[in-house]
Amino acid sequence: xxxxxxxxxxxxxxxxxxxxxxxxxxxxxxxxxxxxxxxxxxxxxxxxxxxxxxxxxxxxxxxxxxxxxxxxxxxxxxxxxxxxxxxxxxxxxxxxxxxxxxxxxxxxxxxx
Numbered sequence: 134x135x136x137x138x139x140x141x142x143x144x145x146x147x148x149x150x151x152x153x154x155x156x157x158x159x160x161x162x163x164x165x166x167x168x169x170x171x172x173x174x175x176x177x178x179x180x181x182x183x184x185x186x187x188x189x190x191x192x193x194x195x196x197x198x199x200x201x202x203x204x205x206x207x208x209x210x211x212x213x214x215x216x217x218x219x220x221x222x223x224x225x226x227x228x229x230x231x232x233x234x235x236x237x238x239x240x241x242x243x244x245x
Contacts, residue, residue: 155198158227164198166191167212167226175232183209187230218243 158164168176168187176185188209195207210226217233220226221243235245 154227158198162199163206163208164191164195165208165210165225165227166195167210167217167220167229167231169213169217169231170211172232176230191230 168183168185168191170176170178170183172185172187174185175187176183178184191207191209192205195205199206210220212220212226212229212231217229217231218239221229233239233245239245
């Protein structure tokens with residue numbers, strides 16, 4: 134399961150860290166997650182509701198960050214393969230829950 138999570142989640146933000154990101158998220162009160170919306174079973178719409186493995190894992194992470202499983206403090210932002218890293222590095226999203234393979238070039242611009 135750990136390998137699965139590491140393969141599909143890109144945690145953290147850009148290599149340029151300014152503040153403690155977790156403290157910033159907690160102060161804000163919600164987690165912003167970039168997800169692909171056209172990749173079943175990871176992220177997709179069913180009956181006008183965002184579903185999938187990435188969505189459920191993101192909710193689980195948010196529940197643990199905020200220690201409140203009854204109110205999910207997570208906002209989803211649609212990402213594509215073309216814009217996902219720019220949204221992460223510009224801090225439009227706190228982390229990506231979108232299929233991403235790890236390679237040496239990508240390790241230079243983001244934390245996995």
